[in-house]
Amino acid sequence: MYVAVKGGERAIDNAHAWLAEERRGDTSVPELSVAQIRAQMTLAVNRVMAEGSLYDPDLAALAIKQARGDLIEAIFLIRAYRTTLPRFGGSNPIDTEDMACDRRVSATFKDAPGGQVLGPTFDYTHRLLDFKLAADGDAGDVQVAEPQKTATPHIMSFLDREDLIQTEPAGKDVPDDLTRTPLELPASRALRLQSLTRGDEGFILGLAYSTQRGYARNHAFVAELRIGAVAVEMDIPELGFAIEIGEITVTECETVNQFQGSKTQPPQFTRGYGLVFGMTERKAISMALVDRALRWKELGEDCLGAPAQDEEFVLYHSDNIQATGFLEHIKLPHYVDFQSELELIRKLRREAQANIHQEAAE
C-alpha cells in the first residue's frame, strides 16, 4: 500500500544532522572561530547587527557562523534572540557630534571644521583581486595619527545658522517602538526611520537608486557622512543622573536636498537622514535618500506615484525577515489548497468544453 508523507519526525532530525555536517564543511580545514568572524568579517557582522537590530558583534559573528554565511539567516537568528531579551529602559539619544570619527567626509564643502577624514574606505582602491591575500593577510605597519580631542561639528549646523536648511519639528519625547507596537499608517518619521535602518540593505539601496534615476528624484548631496564610536548614556533614576553604559559604532549620513519652495515657504534646503549600526555606509546613504523621498507630504510636495514615496509600500516590504519568510513559505505543503484548485479547474474546463461542443453542434 502507498503511504503518503509519513516519517516527518525522522526526516527533520536527519535534515538537521546533515545541515550541521554541511556547516562544518571539510574537516581537514580548520574550523572558523567566532572571534575570527568578528575580527575579519566586520562588515558582515555590522550588517547583521544593523538589520538584526541588536548591537552585539559576538552574537552577530556566532549567528553568521551558524547560518553558514547566509546573512539574512543570521539576521533572523539575531532577531529571534532579540525578542527574548528583557528591556530595562531606553538610553538617552546618542550625540553624534561627539563621535570619535574614523571617517568623516562631506561632498558639499571642500573643507570644514573637523576636516575630511577618509578612514578605512574601499572608495579609492582598485578592484583588483589581491592574490597575496590568498597566502598571507598581514597588513604590515600602519601609521597612526593622534585622535582629535574636540567634537566634530555637523556640516548641517553651518547651513542651519543661515536658515538655509529647513528646521526639523520636534518629535515625541519617547518615540514609538516599531518592535513593540503594531505599525499603523500614516507612520511618524521616527517609525519610518526605525523601519529603514533595520530594513534590507538591498531593498533600501534599490529604492534609493530609483529616486536617483528619476522616480521621485530629490537631488541629494551628501552633506556629511561620518562613521565612528559614540557613547551610549542612560538615566539611572536611583542616581539622578546619566551614566555611560557603553559605546557603539554607527554610520550617520545627512543629505542636503533641493526644495523649490511652495506657496507657503520660501526655497530652502531640506534633509534626508540615515543612521545605521556599525560601519554600513551604503545602507546609511540609501536610508537618507529614501527618508527624504518619504517626506513629500510633510514638505508640501506632490506625490509622483513613485515607489520610494509610497510609505505603505516601503514600510511593508523593507523587512527582509518578513519578506524571506513569506516568500519561502510557498515551499511548504499546499496540497489541500492545490487540490481544491484542481477540482475547480477540472469543473470549469468540463463546462467550457461542453459549451464549445454545444455551439459546434448548433
Added chain:
Amino acid sequence: MSDYNFAYLDEQTKRMIRRAILKGLAIPGHQVPFASREMPMPYGWGTGGVQVSAAVLTPDDTFKVIDQGADDTTNAVSIRRFFQKTAGVAVTEATTEASVIQTRHRIPEQDLRADQILVYQVPIPEPLRFLEPSEVETRKMHALEEYGLMHVKLYEDISQHGDIATAYAYPVKVEGRYVMDPSPIPKFDNPKLEMAGIQLFGAGREQRIYAIPPYTQVVSLDFDDYPFLPTKADHACDLCGAQDSYLDELIVDDAGGRMFMCSDTDYCTTRRKAGHVGAQGVPYEKDAA
C-alpha cells in the same frame, strides 16, 4: 529549554496577545492589530498561530497540530515539538482528545466541542487584499462596511468562468457584519466555521488577530442564483471508504494513476480502527503490523 518562559513568550507579551484575542472575540471577524513578535521560526511558518497558541495554552492542555489535515507533515511536527519543549504540554494526534488544536489549511472533520479551541495560521488576513493592495484603504472599507468590490469580483468570476472561481480562502461574512478571510482552508470546510468551539486566527507577519466565538453565524458569500457549494473530489477515501471527508489526490505510478485518501489523517485512522476499509485499503491491524 528551561531558560524560556512557559510557552516561550514572556507573560507581558502573552497578556498583550490575550487582550487582542478578547477584542477579536468581542467583535467577530474584525482584524485586531497586535504587536507580533519575532518567533524562532520564520514568518510564513505559522508565527501568528504559534503566538496565539502560546497565549491560550495552559499546563493542563492537550495540544494537537495539523498541517494540510495531517499531524505528521513536517511543519506540524516542528510546531508540536516547539510546544513540547517550551511548554511541556501533553500532545495528541486524536482530535477528540485535544483541548487546543493549531491548524494550517484545514478544519478537522470531527465536530469540535465547546471546550476546544481551534487556532488557525493565517498568511494574509485581509480578504480584500487582492482587490485593493493598500492596508489604509481596506481598513476604511471594513469600517464603512463597503464590500461592493468583493461582490463585483465574484460576479466577474461568474461572467468569465460561469462559476465563482475561488476554491480556498473563500470569503465569509461573520454575524452579518465583517467580511473575513477564513485562512486558506478549502471551501469544503467553510460550513464547519459555525461550530461549538472557539476559533482564533493569528497572522504574525501581518500583525493581526481575529476570532469567531462559538455558534456565530458565518455565511459564505454567494448569489441567490449561484449559491455557495462546498466541493471535494468526487470519490470515496481509498483507505477508509469515507464519503464525507475532504480528500488528497496522490499520483501513485508513472502512468499517472491516482489514489484518493482523507486529508484528515486522524479521521481516516479512527475510521480504519473502527473497521472501515476503502477500495485500496487493508484492515488497520494488518497495516500496523
